[in-house]
Amino acid sequence: MSEETGPAVQDFYPEHLAWCYGCGRLNESGYQFKTRWDGDETVTRFTPAPYHTAVPGTVYGGLLASLIDCHSTASGAAGLYRAEGREFSDPGRAHRCVTGTLTVRYRRPTALGPELEVRGRIIAVDRRKVTVASRIVVGGEVTVEADAVVIEVPEDFGAGR
Amino acid sequence: MSEETGPAVQDFYPEHLAWCYGCGRLNESGYQFKTRWDGDETVTRFTPAPYHTAVPGTVYGGLLASLIDCHSTASGAAGLYRAEGREFSDPGRAHRCVTGTLTVRYRRPTALGPELEVRGRIIAVDRRKVTVASRIVVGGEVTVEADAVVIEVPEDFGAGR
Numbered sequence: 001m002s003e004e005t006g007p008a009v010q011d012f013y014p015e016h017l018a019w020c021y022g023c024g025r026l027n028e029s030g031y032q033f034k035t036r037w038d039g040d041e042t043v044t045r046f047t048p049a050p051y052h053t054a055v056p057g058t059v060y061g062g063l064l065a066s067l068i069d070c071h072s073t074a075s076g077a078a079g080l081y082r083a084e085g086r087e088f089s090d091p092g093r094a095h096r097c098v099t100g101t102l103t104v105r106y107r108r109p110t111a112l113g114p115e116l117e118v119r120g121r122i123i124a125v126d127r128r129k130v131t132v133a134s135r136i137v138v139g140g141e142v143t144v145e146a147d148a149v150v151i152e153v154p155e156d157f158g159a160g161r
Numbered sequence: 162m163s164e165e166t167g168p169a170v171q172d173f174y175p176e177h178l179a180w181c182y183g184c185g186r187l188n189e190s191g192y193q194f195k196t197r198w199d200g201d202e203t204v205t206r207f208t209p210a211p212y213h214t215a216v217p218g219t220v221y222g223g224l225l226a227s228l229i230d231c232h233s234t235a236s237g238a239a240g241l242y243r244a245e246g247r248e249f250s251d252p253g254r255a256h257r258c259v260t261g262t263l264t265v266r267y268r269r270p271t272a273l274g275p276e277l278e279v280r281g282r283i284i285a286v287d288r289r290k291v292t293v294a295s296r297i298v299v300g301g302e303v304t305v306e307a308d309a310v311v312i313e314v315p316e317d318f319g320a321g322r
Contacts, residue, residue, distance in 0.1 A: 021213050021221035029212035030221075051190035052182050054259065055319035060182040061260050062230045066223025098215065099222050103264045158216040 004038035009078045009095075012088040016158055017096045022070035033067065035074035035120075037082075042075040042120040042132075048112060058109040059116065064144050065104050068134055071118040072148035073097040076130035079122035080152060096157075097130060097150040110136060110143040128152040165199035170235045170242070170256075173249040177319055178257045183231035194228065196235035198243075203236040203281040203293075209273060219270040220277065225305050226265050229295055232279040233309035234258040237291035240283035241313060257318075258291060258311040271297060271304040289313040 010023045010033070021030040035044045046067055054060045076097035081088055088094075110116065120134040129151055136144035171184045171194070182191040196205045207228055215221045237258035242249055249255075271277065281295040290312055297305035 017216055019214050019217055021215070022223045024214075027212060027214065029210075049190075051188060053180050053185075053188065054182070055178055055314070056180055057319070060227075061263070062183045062223070062227025065226035065230060065263060065265075066221075069223045069226060099265075099267050101264065101266045102222070102226060103262065104226075104260075105262045106260050153216070158218070 004036045008034035044071040044118040047115045068146040072132045075120040075132045076150035100149040104146045165197045169195035205232040205279040208276045229307040233293045236281040236293045237311035261310040
């Protein structure tokens with residue numbers, strides 16, 4: 001069982017960077033993934049729709065990659081806050097990362113139906129670059145393992161578009 | 162300019178394996194990606210919707226990963242047909258692959274608006290395992306590079322679900 005509580009990192013993305021189809025709180029057509037700390041791990045939860053299918057009975061790999069993608073950028077931002085000893089809601093710069101490289105290893109089929117749990121660990125923070133290792137768990141079983149290198153965007157990135 | 166013509170490999174997936182959210186011809190809620198030969202390369206084309214956004218003005222990385230995912234499994238199937246000297250429509254086994262490992266390198270932002278072109282090459286066919294290298298091109302510029310290892314599923318995989 002998870003004890004994660006508190007705000008999601010996506011709730012603090014700057015407004016002009018909060019339109020992501022996966023995790024932007026302002027994108028009403030999107031998934032609105034939310035990522036929170038649970039101790040030293042980051043957690044994102046999502047329940048797929050019945051049509052998010054690969055082979056019948058299993059979750060579409062592209063959706064799993066999408067989950068990992070947004071979970072990783074969010075974990076990267078969370079890692080940057082923590083490296084500064086800050087909470088998401090503390091005054092100062094709001095962190096926002098984009099993905100550099102994403103590697104997804106589909107270990108076994110992911111059952112379609114139950115809530116998916118993505119759990120991540122911050123492997124390294126190197127200035128603007130954060131390395132995140134994640135796994136997708138469903139029904140207590142790890143079905144997907146992933147690594148991502150994410151990069152913090154400059155503070156004015158995407159502003160004025 | 163592309164000269165690709167002819168049928169898409171997804172049009173020949175067995176019916177019980179044609180429900181993928183990305184590329185299943187029977188999934189009316191999905192993207193219905195189609196992949197064809199163009200000489201020695203495989204090609205998949207897709208025009209994102211305005212809400213498929215990452216940072217405003219750019220395409221959502223999860224959608225790009227989804228495109229690569231289905232393009233790679235389709236390319237793997239196409240590669241298996243070609244290794245046998247067969248057209249998709251020839252009598253005999255219909256090939257269908259799933260993804261083992263997917264690596265996506267986001268080289269630069271992908272502009273949201275124009276049609277995306279995914280182009281792939283078959284790097285190796287080793288029995289049921291096919292390695293595919295792909296790139297996403299928009300407006301003549303490569304924005305994403307990717308590698309995938311895909312695996313042919315057994316002929317009765319997913320049947321009866």
